[in-house]
Structure formats: C-alpha cells, structure tokens
Amino acid sequence: MTGSPRLLALLLSLTLLFLLLPAARSDGTDAADLCDARSDGGSASCPVNCFRPDPVCGANGVTYWCGCPEAACAGVRVSKMGPCQVGNGGSGLVSGQAFLLLHIVWLIVLGFAVLCGFL
Numbered sequence: 001m002t003g004s005p006r007l008l009a010l011l012l013s014l015t016l017l018f019l020l021l022p023a024a025r026s027d028g029t030d031a032a033d034l035c036d037a038r039s040d041g042g043s044a045s046c047p048v049n050c051f052r053p054d055p056v057c058g059a060n061g062v063t064y065w066c067g068c069p070e071a072a073c074a075g076v077r078v079s080k081m082g083p084c085q086v087g088n089g090g091s092g093l094v095s096g097q098a099f100l101l102l103h104i105v106w107l108i109v110l111g112f113a114v115l116c117g118f119l
Helices: 004-023 034-038 068-074 096-115
Strands: 056-058 078-081
Touching (some): 004 096, 034 068, 034 078, 056 068
Antiparallel strands (some): 056 078
C-alpha cells in the first residue's frame, strides 16, 4: 500500500483539474474594437497622460484606466467599455485565479501528506 497516497494525490489533483475546466471560456466571437467607433481619427501619443479615468476593458482582461488611447498604446483590442470584472481571466483557456486555487489546494494536500508521514 505504499503507492496509495500518491494515487490518492493524483486522483485528487485530476479531480480538481476537471472541476476547474468548466471555468475555461472559449470566446469564439471576433467583435470589432469598441474604440474604433469612438476614435476621432488622430493617432494616440504614447505614453498617455489622462486627467480623469475613462476605464475600458481590454481583450486581455486588463483594465486601462485612461481609456481607448491607453489600450491603443498597449496594442490591445477593447472588448468592453468600463472596467473589467474581477476574476476575468482574459482570453486564456483557464484564468490565473483558477491555477492559483489549484496550487493552493495542491500545497495543502502535500502538507498534510508530509505531516501524516505519507511522503
């Protein structure tokens, strides 16, 4: 029975992975940049200095507080007017927060395995 704790840890990590996979989002829509309709035709000067926040959410899940000019300087398409939602992982398969949760759970399981003498 020396392999059973490792098998248990493997099964637990696979179960957590499959629980986190539904959090993966596939955004198949190729919407136009929302800032294209608002642009005045002038090119943005980088870096952008803004005096009031006009947040937009980039396709990478980052909020650009100076609005469309700041997103244009970063070379990012704007997906939503206003700030990004907390936990919006961007366009990746699984968000970084899901991987962080997986690592935390894995470290807890590993800590218990070491404390109980399984490893």
